Amino acid sequence: GAGVSQSPSNKVTEKGKDVELRCDPISGHTALYWYRQSLGQGLEFLIYFQGNSAPDKSGLPSDRFSAERTGGSVSTLTIQRTQQEDSAVYLCASSEGSGTGTYNEQFFGPGTRLTVL
């Protein structure tokens, strides 16, 4: 497909379980981002990957959250020992790589809705 895809679209899990969320960016995009959208919290930046550089993890809320990007393409966001406050829509985006001070259009996927019971 031409856009960013995410799977699963919905995930229901029990408190304490681990979950993995997947993101397939647009082909050729070197930058990939994860955001979290909670009710009343807006969009919260989590992490972004730019090419082979070390990822910017400054938005990850706790050490239960981690993300990988294999081969510069697909990314997986892992949440360990899920808590109820982790319930949210997790959005992935990708963009063409560029540098500081330049225009950066991010293309978003449809999101994964995570519900922790």
Next chain:
Amino acid sequence: GEDVEQSLFLSVREGDSSVINCTYTDSSSTYLYWYKQEPGAGLQLLTYIFSNMDMKQDQRLTVLLNKKDKHLSLRIADTQTGDSAIYFCAESMADSWGKLQFGAGTQVVVTP
């Protein structure tokens, strides 16, 4: 807390103009963006403005930027029912290109 603030709700009649406001705090922001999120869909970039510009017009959309007051607005002329959505403003930081700081979003409801 958020560095980008927006009002949460706006109701407008079809055919009127909508104005969505946003304030930000980072004076070093390079680009400011407006994204639209329709129900069940991902975010879509509507328009953007570079920080050294005061105004940008794109068909029915007009973006105004007041750098002194750190105020950004989006005006939608001749608002249509298809404009009903959540609108997010976002800023990109000069020192962290990839990180977009979003506001909480403004839900716009267009009534006939």
